[in-house]
Amino acid sequence: MTDAAARPSPFFHERVLWVRHWTDSLFSFATTRNEAFRFRSGEFVMIGLPPAEGEKPILRAYSIASPMWAEELEFYSIKVPDGPLTSKLQMIQPGDEILVGKKPTGTLVLDALKGGERLFLIGSGTGLAPWLSVARDPDTWSRFGQVIVVHSVRNVADLAYRELFESGLADDPLVGDEAPGRLVYYPTVTREPFRTQGRITERIRSGELFRDLGMQGCFDPARDRVMLCGSMAMIKETAELIEACGLKEGSNAEPGDYVLERAFVG
Incomplete structure (x- = not known):
């Protein structure tokens, strides 16, 4: 077993539950929430999409829009046509996979x-x-x-x-x-x-x-x-x-x- 294979992943692999497009430039979505994921209301976390084979994931910090007690994780995002992440993130559909970092943090608590x-x-x-x-x-x-x-x-x-x-x-x-x-x-x-x-x-x-x-x-x-x-x-x-x-x-x-x-x- 290689070192990379033995090293635990820094991400939870969640599934998209729903997507709502508010305007041409704003959308929200929710994902499943791993039972081990804990956060304080107001914190942010790194999220991204699964990368292609041999590539590193593109990650961005997103505030968690759902309260700490919720069973799902909700996010609110802008759409940037040429954004490295949001150009792809805005196309997600229910059932798609999202990477959610395991270490939420922040001072808006x-x-x-x-x-x-x-x-x-x-x-x-x-x-x-x-x-x-x-x-x-x-x-x-x-x-x-x-x-x-x-x-x-x-x-x-x-x-x-x-x-x-x-x-x-x-x-x-x-x-x-x-x-x-x-x-x-x-x-x-x-x-x-x-x-x-x-x-x-x-x-x-x-x-x-x-x-x-x-x-x-x-x-x-x-x-x-x-x-x-x-x-x-x-x-x-x-x-x-x-x-x-x-x-x-x-x-x-x-x-x-x-x-x-x-x-x-x-």
């Missing part, structure tokens, strides 16, 4: 935050993915009295999962009794007419976000906790605005007032 009253989950584009996990985790609702999901996109059609959040997760098996009345969904659109228009950073800087939510004009370090995921530019700019309000960045080692995923930001 409740463990990296201090306790508080309001939890802001701010994401742009597919940066919504970890909030799908966190918002459906019972621990979130036991720690915070209100959860505010802020999703910024270019076009109205890009508001994937809008129906889920607008219905307040009422049908969710574990948080359906907790989320309605305590969940606030705040979508913004930058390139089309919509009830809330403009970049989320602009709405924070102008105070429109806070006025719309019936709050004072800044995040409150004593009450508010924030998680950030999305484009690098949005995360960096929003983090600066958050720190200007007095909030401090947290980590797994030292919980704080807000967190971002530095594995994606650099």
Whole structure:
């Protein structure tokens, strides 16, 4: 037996259960979940497609969109026509094989935050993915009295999962009794007419976000906790605005007032 054959695989080999194409550039899919796979809501994992004989798999980091208790693993992705992975990943069908790394990680987890009253989950584009996990985790609702999901996109059609959040997760098996009345969904659109228009950073800087939510004009370090995921530019700019309000960045080692995923930001 060769060393390669004896070495355990760093991946679980899962099967695609369903695929949903939201638009020409956005899709979601779910896979089976190995019983040995454990993760915290909000973490990311490396995924890929089985490589051709003699080749190495092309892998990318994907936030897990399903909560930690779910029996399946859900992912939310963009479609990049010439992307090394997504150009092929967007063609998957139920029954196809997906490689899922065995070591999920990340800082977009409740463990990296201090306790508080309001939890802001701010994401742009597919940066919504970890909030799908966190918002459906019972621990979130036991720690915070209100959860505010802020999703910024270019076009109205890009508001994937809008129906889920607008219905307040009422049908969710574990948080359906907790989320309605305590969940606030705040979508913004930058390139089309919509009830809330403009970049989320602009709405924070102008105070429109806070006025719309019936709050004072800044995040409150004593009450508010924030998680950030999305484009690098949005995360960096929003983090600066958050720190200007007095909030401090947290980590797994030292919980704080807000967190971002530095594995994606650099």
